[in-house]
Amino acid sequence: MIAFIEGKVERIEDESIIVAVSGIGYEIMCANPFQFQRQLHEQVRIYTYHYVREDAQTLYGFKEWEEKELFAKLLNVSGIGPKGALGILSASDVQEIAAAIEREDEKYLTRFPGVGKKTARQMILDLKGKVANWLDVQSQEKASGDTQAHDQNEKMLEEAMEALLALGYTQREVQKILPELRNQPAKSVDDYVRIGLSLMMKSK
Numbered sequence: 001m002i003a004f005i006e007g008k009v010e011r012i013e014d015e016s017i018i019v020a021v022s023g024i025g026y027e028i029m030c031a032n033p034f035q036f037q038r039q040l041h042e043q044v045r046i047y048t049y050h051y052v053r054e055d056a057q058t059l060y061g062f063k064e065w066e067e068k069e070l071f072a073k074l075l076n077v078s079g080i081g082p083k084g085a086l087g088i089l090s091a092s093d094v095q096e097i098a099a100a101i102e103r104e105d106e107k108y109l110t111r112f113p114g115v116g117k118k119t120a121r122q123m124i125l126d127l128k129g130k131v132a133n134w135l136d137v138q139s140q141e142k143a144s145g146d147t148q149a150h151d152q153n154e155k156m157l158e159e160a161m162e163a164l165l166a167l168g169y170t171q172r173e174v175q176k177i178l179p180e181l182r183n184q185p186a187k188s189v190d191d192y193v194r195i196g197l198s199l200m201m202k203s204k
Contacts, residue, residue, distance in 0.1 A: 002048050002059065003047070003048065005019055005045070005046050006043065006044070007026070007043065008021075008044075009036050009040050010041070012036060014172065015029055015033065017030055019046060028059045028061035029058060029082075030060070031067070031089040046063070047063070047067070049071055051082050060082060060086065064094070070098070071085050071089060073127055073130060073131065074123075074127075077122050079119040084113070084115070088113075090175070091111070091112050091113070092182070093179070095135060101128055102128060102131065102132055102135065104128065109123055156192055157181070157186075160181075160189050160196055161178070163189065164196050164200075167197075174196075177199040180199055
C-alpha cells in the first residue's frame, strides 16, 4: 500500500494532479485538485489510497491524513465507490461530514452528489460512532441537534454560488474556490459573494 507520495506538482487537471517523483509522474485523483494551485511546481506530500481492482489501479490523493481515512471508511459503505466518496469529500470537509453522520442528518448527507436517502441512511448505520474523533467542540454542538445555523449558512452559500455563476464564472472556477469560501466568516449571501469575488481574483 502506498501511504503517501512526496514530489513536485507538475500539472493540475480537472480531476487529478500529476506529481513528479525521481523522474516518474504519478497521476493522483483528488476531490479538489485546484486546492494544490498554490503548490504548482513546488514540493508537496500527498496522502494516498491505492485502489486496486481487476482492470485498473488508481491512486487517490488527499492533503490531510483524516481525509484519506474518511475516504477509506466511505468505501466500506454499501452503494459508495471511489468516485462517490471523492464527490462527498469535494463538497464538504471531514468535520462537517462527521458531524452530519453523528447527528443522523439525512437531509444534509443527501446534498452530496449520488447520495440518496438509502445511501445516507447506510452511511449513518455504518459510520456513526466511528468518525466522532474528528469532531471539535463546535462540531459536537452541531451533532447534538443544533443544526439551524448550519443549514442557514449552507443555503446562503448555495445562493452565493448561483450568483457567481450568473456573473459569468464557470462551474469549474466556482468549485475551485468552494472549499476556502466555505470556511469564511460570512453573515449574508452578499458577504459570500463579495468574499468569493475576492478569492476569484487571488486565484488568477
